[in-house]
Amino acid sequence: MSDVSNGPSGNQESVRDRLKSPAGHGEQSGPGDSRGSDLSTSDFQQTDSRTDAAEAVGHGHGQLVEHGTTVLHPGKRVPLDDAAARAAERKVAGLFLLAVVGVVGFVVCFIAVPFDFGTDYSPAYTPLLGLFMTMALVGVGAGAVLWAKTLMVDEEMVQERHPFASEPETRGEAAAILAAGFQDTGLPRRSLLRNSLLLGAGSLAILPVPLLFGLGRFQHKEDALRTTSWKKGVRLVRSDGSPVKLGEVAVGGVETVFPDVPDGNKAADSASLLIRMRPDELVVRESRKDWSVDGHIVYSVVCTHLGCPVKLYEQQTHHLFCPCHQSTFDASREAKVLFGPAARNLPQLAISVDAQGYFIAQGDYSEPVGPSFWERKS
């Protein structure tokens, strides 16, 4: 494209004039031609012949020039001494200078306006920076738009692409090479080779079939979705690892607890909420009487709907509230679902107290925690 300016009197001519210019026809690559300087002479011949075809079509309404370029709206150069053009030029220059002011203002502001996050803070700092940056960017951008609209030659033209397909001869030649290569392998002549290859490659398709029926002895044993890190006798610890002792949590209090195993506080399925209420407020079925200790009860915080942390506990109503979809559970009644899309009660962790008075788990959760999954029966 840079070749365009190589015309004899480059910057005095319109684009159209330059395209028409006979000089340097052989090396000139047309504007918008994606193949750049690699064009061979034959490519130009091709383009030129297509131009002729386009010319035949285009003659009816538009003008047509070289290299497949059709000018839709010829433009006119604005004379240098035109008063309106000079005014427009001054406007463009003004906008460009506005950009300079913006840049200078930005730099001055950046250095001079006091700003130290949190302590020495001027509320005007960021807005001022934004204002000056806007001046700089809008100045250049608006100046360029105004320039293009008022001073540039407004000419609209279309250049057709060359066809993507190669020459028929080239394609025929390539096909012949491939066919010859296939003959050279010997496959068409040696039927044993051909048939054994088909059999061997075809048998590969059977390889993945056993994988459909599990991985055999490599199949993983632990059932990740049904188990958590809680085990019999594991202490209930806070996120910092300190164990929770009976009596530390007041009536009406809650504590987020994790199993006291390595990385227990990072196990997403094991996070649980220890809630303490008055023992007489707690209503549980007979078989779960010994799952709680003196009004202390532990539930999984993983919502049975979509797994959000259910930790919004209201100590007067004993509601456990999920912030994602408003599922509400009654912590005083085995985390029964009161409202919302949750499918099941929150699983309850059976707890007891060890000899030192710290809370321990009686075992893992009796049911899978969290949302439903495909293989889950209930």
Add this chain to the structure above:
Amino acid sequence: MVARSWLLASLVVLALALVGGLYTAIGAPKSEAADGTNQSIAVESGRQLYLQGCSTCHGLNNQGGAGGPSLVGVGQASVVYQVESGRMPLANAAAQAVRKKPKYDRTQIDQLAAYIQSVGGGPQVPGGTLDDGQLAMGGDLFRTNCSSCHNFAGAGGALTRAKYAPALTPASARVIYGAMLSGPESMPRFSDTQVTPEQKKDIIRYVRYITHAADPGGSSLGHYGPIPEGLVIFLVGIGGLVLVTLWIGARA
């Protein structure tokens, strides 16, 4: 009222000067009698305030009634939280008490609190500076214990049935301490054995820090985080650009 406060204040100053002077002069142990006298004056003033302003609902002897619960054993912490945040006296019955301009000044609140504390005891907010804890530790504790309801930026959030966790921005250090200790309304209690007084100060430091942080980008959008921020960028920013583009296109 003002004159009485001045009288009380000067009495306190006088008593303190007397005690201090005695202590430095003869090394005698702090006089229990002087302290006790101030305490009983505060309790008596508090009782008067209580009878005028609170007893209609909470009963003449703190026993509670149709309008309000018993205050026996709620402690000074509860009074500090409820009265200093303006929630008590209650304006009208609703799902939960709303924050208002406090009806009582600091001295009166302390007198009321001294009176309630004298009736059945209960948890107490300590004196002194409460927001000088460790910031990072407070952040850890806040995210574990508080952020699920109060939002990670302390902006508050909805609970069930028209109840809500309030924003923490207007809460003073004493009010936050009182809330943790007393567990008002829906809020769970965080006793000193569970969250130690030092940890409570850490949390207060963090809450005061995040709720009063500078917003260098202009509007904080309620500190609700990246989702509303992204929404504003998308709607206002990109929407504005689309409009400008359309305008330029229409002019061309």
